[in-house]
Amino acid sequence: MVLNFRRAAMAASVVWSALAASVHAGDPWVEIANSEQDFTLTQGANGWTYGYAVGNGEPAPIQLMQFSSAVPGCGCDNVGPLWHFAPQVCFCGQQFCxxxxxxxxxxxxxxxxxxxxxxxxxxxxxxxxxxxxxxxxAGGCVPNEDIRLEVRFRGQVLWSAETDGGRQSGEIEIVADAGERVELWSVQLLGQCGAAHEVRMSVDRADCDGSGDNDLAKVLAGTLPDFDGDFVPDTCEVGQYPIQWRVADGGNGHWYQVLQQNLIWPNAKIECERRGGHMATVTSAPENAFILTKLALGPFAYQIGAFQPIEACEPGCLWTWVTGEPWQYVNWFPGEPNDANATVGEDWSVLWGTTGQWNDIGPGGGNSSIIEWSADCDNDGSVDLAQTRLGLVPDLNQNDVPDTCECLGNIVDDNAVNAGDLGILLAAWGTDASDYPAADINRDGLVDGLDLGIVISNWGACTN
Structure with a gap:
């Protein structure tokens, strides 16, 4: 059983939650400490401190006592160096910890x-x-003598297990602040005599992208996105959220995601643009490799933003990117493009999820597509998608375009917020906007005073 007990400090607030197991790509854990391997003769070394508690009190530090001070025959022979709370007391005396x-x-x-x-x-x-x-x-000096192992954190028992003979183990996932400590208590349940037992604990750090840094630290610092707020970088939740090709990794800072809708190429182009992006323009081998390896593509064809104008000679003339970027890098399959279906023409493109190579296609049943976000409408050097998703700029209508780049309240799209927009809003008042989707400006599922406030505050000619 895996228990999850997480806390995150976001600005000045503290949020506690019990969460289900996180969705990570592969094994996200890196072992950073092991109580057996890191056993040390110095308090605090490798992060470990050795102590004892009287009853249920606060653990106190203890002193080191070497094996040579042990009394033979007391059941603790040949255990090696150890920590003892009162090294002057005979092991076979009353104080035996x-x-x-x-x-x-x-x-x-x-x-x-x-x-x-x-x-x-x-x-x-x-x-x-x-x-x-x-x-x-292995059992104590009296029948049914139980020992309970407890993991305590912030004064609470997160995990416990007990036995009068046998092995027990578990897993606990937590969020901890720097300087906090977790405690491993060996609690005896039957007050008859001391009981020796083996204790181990490893500490693993979440590092789902293998960067060597702590996931939570990167999320809270804003260096990796966490759009769903589960403290797992979205780059590790493959397929569910946009993934950034970071400049620090040699990328262009753009964001990518698979559009899981079977659309023919022209409709996919429209949908990508509606979402504030465009069909992916794969202009270099590193970009092609990033898409192939980071988007968890299946053995399918994914539409990309290369197309051939109708007037172009077949099969290889005038291939163009939807953004107008220079046509330089190509990664066609051998023998492609070939305009194999010349009757209807193969003027669109796909990238195969198995090899990353390209093929030309024509009209058909539709495919998934790869969407890329590169827009920086306010020219501040950051891609709009990241800013809106992370809440760095306002996006009341939740379309991943900063409000400063739009004319909010312009429902009829006539470059002004006026009586026409007000009339549509009032006609949809109190509904879920199923008949007038654009009237629900803030997309909260209801046309109400919040939408009216947006119209009034933006009244007049559009400036964006």
Whole structure:
């Protein structure tokens, strides 16, 4: 069972939520700490601190005691270096609490203030982490003596398991702030005698794109998008959200996504433009490779923005990009384009998801397409899509075009907000705008005072 317990600090607010398992591409986890492998003789080294708690109190630091101080025959021979809360006390005395690289031991002998060994790990960075605790207990000195292992975080028990003999393990996914710590408690349930058991925990950091950085830190810093607010970079939720070809990765800063609608090429072109983008213009080998590897394409043909004017000679003349970019790089299949269906003409293009090579096509049943966003209508150096999706600029009608580049309230599209627009809005008043979709200007599913306010505030000739 995987438990998820996440917190994110967004601006000044703190949001708690219990989330289902995140959608990642492949295995997003990188192990950064392991209690057994990182066992250290220095408090705080590798992020680990060794302590003990009396009863259920706050864990206190403990001192190092070497194996040589142990009393033979007390059940703790040959455990190696270990941490003990009172190294001057004989191990076979009443105070019997220690932990080594793997072995841990509570003390008891009927004392209600049992000393509990606690391993603690401090997070160096804010981020999403996976904890994998586990322990083995072979049984204590009395029948049915149970040991419970608990993972505690911010004063709460996130995971626990107990046994009087056998192995237990689990997984917990959390969001932690830098400097916070998670605690691994070895709690004895039967107050008869101490019980030795094995304890381990690994700490994995979420790094779904393999960049070596923490996912949450990148999302909160705005260096990677998280349009759905689940703290997983959208670049790792392949196919669900636009993916950016980052300039830092040698890209152009544009955004790409598969348009999962079976449309013929002219209609796909219109739909891509309606969404504020255009059919992908693949103008270099690196761009072709990015689309092929990052968009999780299937073994299908995906329409791209190359077309051939009707007057062009067949099959290879005057191929053009929908944006008018220079026609230089090509990646045709051998023998393509060939205008194989010359009766209707093959004047449009597709990219195959298996190889990334291109083919010319004609009218048919339609295909999915690849949409690219590159528009920067306000000339501020950032692609509009990223700014609108991340809430950096207003986009009241949610069409991924900054409001500063549109004439909001111009329902009839006559370059002015006037009585004609007001009349349509009033005719659709109180409805879901199914008859007049453009009247629901803010796209909240209802034509109401919010839409009227937009019309009034933009009254007059359009300036954009």
């Amino acid at each position: 220690f932990q080594g690289a793997v072995i841990a031991h509570t003390d008891s002998f009927g004392d209600p203030d049992v000393h509990v060994p606690v391993r603690m790990y401090t997070f160096a960075q804010s981020g999403v982490y996976r904890l994998r605790p586990g322990f083995f207990h």
